[in-house]
Amino acid sequence: MTKASKARLFIRIDFGDAEAFGPGKARLLELVDEHGSIARAAAAMSMSYAHAWKLLDATEETFGTPLIVTATGGAKGGGAMLTPQGRAVLERYRDIERRANRATAGALATLKRAAAL
Numbered sequence: 001m002t003k004a005s006k007a008r009l010f011i012r013i014d015f016g017d018a019e020a021f022g023p024g025k026a027r028l029l030e031l032v033d034e035h036g037s038i039a040r041a042a043a044a045m046s047m048s049y050a051h052a053w054k055l056l057d058a059t060e061e062t063f064g065t066p067l068i069v070t071a072t073g074g075a076k077g078g079g080a081m082l083t084p085q086g087r088a089v090l091e092r093y094r095d096i097e098r099r100a101n102r103a104t105a106g107a108l109a110t111l112k113r114a115a116a117l
Contacts, residue, residue, distance in 0.1 A: 019058040
C-alpha cells in the first residue's frame with residue numbers, strides 16, 4: 001500500500017477566536033457515547049482523562065451548551081452520555097464530513113494518483 005492510497009480528507013471547523021472542532025473532538029464525543037464514560041473514551045484514544053476533560057470543556061464553551069452529562073459514582077458507578085445538543089453537534093459534523101467527501105471524491109482521487117507517481 002502506497003502512502004497516497006492512505007490519503008483522506010479531514011474537516012476542521014474554526015469558529016473565529018473560539019476553539020476549532022474537528023475529527024479528534026468528534027471522535028471523543030463518539031467514544032463517550034459508545035463507552036458511557038469519559039475515562040474509557042480517553043483511554044480508547046490513548047489520552048489522559050484530564051486532557052479529554054479539557055477538550056470536552058473547550059468544545060462546550062465553543063458551542064455554548066453542555067454536550068455531555070455526567071453522573072458521579074455510587075453503587076452502579078458513574079458515567080457520561082451525550083446531551084441532545086451533543087448528539088446534534090456530532091451528527092451535523094459527520095454530515096458535513098460526508099458531504100465534503102462526496103463533493104471532493106474525484107479531486108481527491110486525482111491527488112492520490114499524482115502522489116503515487
